[in-house]
Amino acid sequence: MQWLAQLDNEDESSAMSADWQALSQLAQQSSLASVQEEYQDLFIGIGRGEVMPFASWHRNGALMEKPLIDLRQDLFALGFERNESVKEPEDHIAALCEVMAMLVEENSHQQGVFFNRHIASWYNDLVKQIQGAKAAEFYRVVANLLARFMELEEVALSEQNIAVRSSELD
Known part of the structure; x- marks a missing residue:
């Protein structure tokens, strides 16, 4: 939480920068315990979040x-293995973002295919649900940032003229 609270934005005029600034300010005002409690209520809950x-x-x-x-x-075709200490299934949005971060360093074509196969069709629904959730405060700001980032990702991938076919992950 401390590193989020200390974020410094160079370009304060962009929407992405405004979202980062909002997250930084909220991190300054939030305790780790309150964010963990919000995560529990929002995504896990009793029986279901x-x-x-x-x-x-x-x-x-x-x-x-x-x-x-x-x-x-x-993931197997890309050479990724499941970390046995992780309890959530691999299709958790955080895990998918982590894979995207690793793929950006390796191969933009694979990143585009992965994004379109596993994220593009549903991330907007997730963002809208978080934004409308009663329990969301910190994660509402995270959802705003996620939406902005994914929109930029879609633009960047399309600008690279990545021809995406669902069977091309090799």
Whole structure:
């Protein structure tokens, strides 16, 4: 939380910068315990959280469905292995963002294919649910930043003229 609170924006005129600034200010005002409690209420809850941050839920309406199976196959093809200490399924939005961060360093074509196969079709639904959730305060700002970043990602990938076909992850 401390590094978020200390973020310094160079270009304060962009919408992305405004979102980062809002997150930084909220991090200054929030305790780690309150953010952890919000995460628990928002994404885990008792039985189920207010929002489900998993691709298979948004794409099929249930957890552990075909989108997760497809993702696992693609992760294997890309050389990624599941970290056994992680409890959440691999289709959690945070895990998908982590994969995108690794792919940006390696191969933009694979990044574009991965984004379109596993993120593009559902991230807007997730963002809207978080923004409308009663329990969301800190994560509402995170959702705003996620939306802005994913929109920029879509533009960047399309500007690179990445021809995306769902079967091209090799």
